[in-house]
Amino acid sequence: MSRYVKIALFFMVLGTTGAAYIIVSADGISNFNTKVYEVVLPDATGLSTRSKVYLAGVAVGKVQSIKLTGSEVRLTVGFLKDVEIRGDARIARKASSILGTSVLTLDPGTELTPIMPPGGHINTDPNPQDLSVVMDMAREMGGQIGRILQEFQTNQMALLRVSLETFNAIAHKIDAQADAELDRVSRILESTALITERTEGLLRNREGDINGSIADIHGALENIRLITAEIRQGEGNIGQAIYDDRLYNRVLATVERTEEAVVKLQTTLDHINALTVNVNGVVTNAGEIVEKVSGLGIQVDTNVQYDVMAGQVRARAALRLDPRSNDRWYRIGVSSIPTGVGSRTVKETFDENGTRTSYQDTTETRFSVAIDAELARRFGPLTIRGGLLESTAGVGIDIQPLRWLSLSGEVFDFKSSAAPNLRGTLTIYPFFDPNSDKPWNWIYLRGGINDALKDERDFFVGGGLRFADREVKGLVGLLPALPK
Numbered sequence: 001m002s003r004y005v006k007i008a009l010f011f012m013v014l015g016t017t018g019a020a021y022i023i024v025s026a027d028g029i030s031n032f033n034t035k036v037y038e039v040v041l042p043d044a045t046g047l048s049t050r051s052k053v054y055l056a057g058v059a060v061g062k063v064q065s066i067k068l069t070g071s072e073v074r075l076t077v078g079f080l081k082d083v084e085i086r087g088d089a090r091i092a093r094k095a096s097s098i099l100g101t102s103v104l105t106l107d108p109g110t111e112l113t114p115i116m117p118p119g120g121h122i123n124t125d126p127n128p129q130d131l132s133v134v135m136d137m138a139r140e141m142g143g144q145i146g147r148i149l150q151e152f153q154t155n156q157m158a159l160l161r162v163s164l165e166t167f168n169a170i171a172h173k174i175d176a177q178a179d180a181e182l183d184r185v186s187r188i189l190e191s192t193a194l195i196t197e198r199t200e201g202l203l204r205n206r207e208g209d210i211n212g213s214i215a216d217i218h219g220a221l222e223n224i225r226l227i228t229a230e231i232r233q234g235e236g237n238i239g240q241a242i243y244d245d246r247l248y249n250r251v252l253a254t255v256e257r258t259e260e261a262v263v264k265l266q267t268t269l270d271h272i273n274a275l276t277v278n279v280n281g282v283v284t285n286a287g288e289i290v291e292k293v294s295g296l297g298i299q300v301d302t303n304v305q306y307d308v309m310a311g312q313v314r315a316r317a318a319l320r321l322d323p324r325s326n327d328r329w330y331r332i333g334v335s336s337i338p339t340g341v342g343s344r345t346v347k348e349t350f351d352e353n354g355t356r357t358s359y360q361d362t363t364e365t366r367f368s369v370a371i372d373a374e375l376a377r378r379f380g381p382l383t384i385r386g387g388l389l390e391s392t393a394g395v396g397i398d399i400q401p402l403r404w405l406s407l408s409g410e411v412f413d414f415k416s417s418a419a420p421n422l423r424g425t426l427t428i429y430p431f432f433d434p435n436s437d438k439p440w441n442w443i444y445l446r447g448g449i450n451d452a453l454k455d456e457r458d459f460f461v462g463g464g465l466r467f468a469d470r471e472v473k474g475l476v477g478l479l480p481a482l483p484k
């Protein structure tokens with residue numbers, strides 16, 4: 001029974017200490033140091049309880065409650081007491097990221113206007129355009145891509161038509177040249193007929209000059225024979241047109257290349273149409289993914305600790321998910337835990353007489369990987385959590401009286417033969433801001449006691465990094481879309 005009494009006393013002391021810190025040293029934005037005003041908005045997209053209100057980039061208040069009244073949203077907003085809010089003050093909703101989250105910005109008003117008492121109503125500015133503008137731009141871009149592809153298709157068809165007309169003109173020129181060569185052959189045949197007629201006239205009228213005429217005829221016939229031989233050998237324009245296959249092969253190759261170009265152009269147009277369909281699908285899926293991921297905070301956490309008594313180092317890594325409501329969180333990760341002695345080395349030194357002068361016994365601890373899976377619920381500065389701690393069932397409580405200070409208690413590893421592991425941790429966040437781009441804002445320091453109920457209790461010190469990661473957040477948002 002003494003073990004459970006110790007556990008109860010530990011949590012009582014921890015709760016009392018946390019409450020004392022909250023009451024004595026709270027200096028953040030809380031119910032103790034704020035004054036409340038009312039704000040009515042037509043649209044509260046991206047806002048939640050605990051959403052911050054900024055003045056000149058500095059947080060001066062936060063949303064305490066959100067209530068829907070008809071078609072309007074009524075907000076209760078708490079401002080720091082030293083912030084002067086005038087009668088002409090105005091407040092506006094502003095998108096804080098492309099994922100849909102929003103914050104409120106305050107214009108406190110002019111100094112000539114009286115100060116508004118707490119409980120008053122602050123006027124609002126028209127809502128600025130947010131993520132819907134981005135989606136409209138994406139859709140418009142898809143339409144522009146479609147028009148560009150259609151114009152590309154039209155230009156390519158016009159180019160193909162011009163190419164076919166050019167090939168047709170070349171064919172007409174070839175036909176015209178062939179007709180000219182045939183006309184030349186016809187004139188040669190007509191000359192041959194004329195020579196024959198003159199020969200017959202000479203035979204009839206001039207018997208005496210027949211020998212000279214016959215010689216002339218032989219010369220003319222020899223010329224005709226030579227011309228015919230050149231044509232048969234494929235020489236000259238007529239011979240090449242009738243007997244040379246190279247011109248025919250060139251024309252045939254040109255036609256085949258034209259047909260191949262038409263087939264390739266049709267394939268390209270089919271690919272372009274498929275690309276247009278894929279672009280529309282990508283734009284639609286992108287909208288669904290952004291809608292699923294908006295409002296979900298993803299933080300990457302890694303830390304190391306040094307066990308003072310055991311003289312060993314352990315490491316942890318985890319993913320932490322914070323829903324938009326900011327009243328709970330989930331964590332899953334891995335950690336290294338000692339599982340026994342891995343090796344032992346004994347070193348002895350002796351002098352010349354055989355007397356041992358030194359003795360060194362060294363053991364090496366064997367480590368294994370354990371799973372952490374927790375879910376937690378916030379109640380103001382108090383957080384209650386439970387789940388798997390180092391692959392065993394356990395529960396824990398966290399008290400964060402200040403923004404930079406957290407006290408934690410955990411009990412896990414329940415065994416019938418030994419006391420459970422009771423661990424207390426003090427965590428300090430000197431400049432902590434997981435959404436900052438500066439690495440020193442991710443650092444936190446921690447220390448405490450482990451196995452507090454056992455004789456082999458140990459103390460530890462360490463530190464870690466925890467930062468928000470938009471790429472990991474995008475991957476988490478893609479997980480629900482994978483089965484599709």
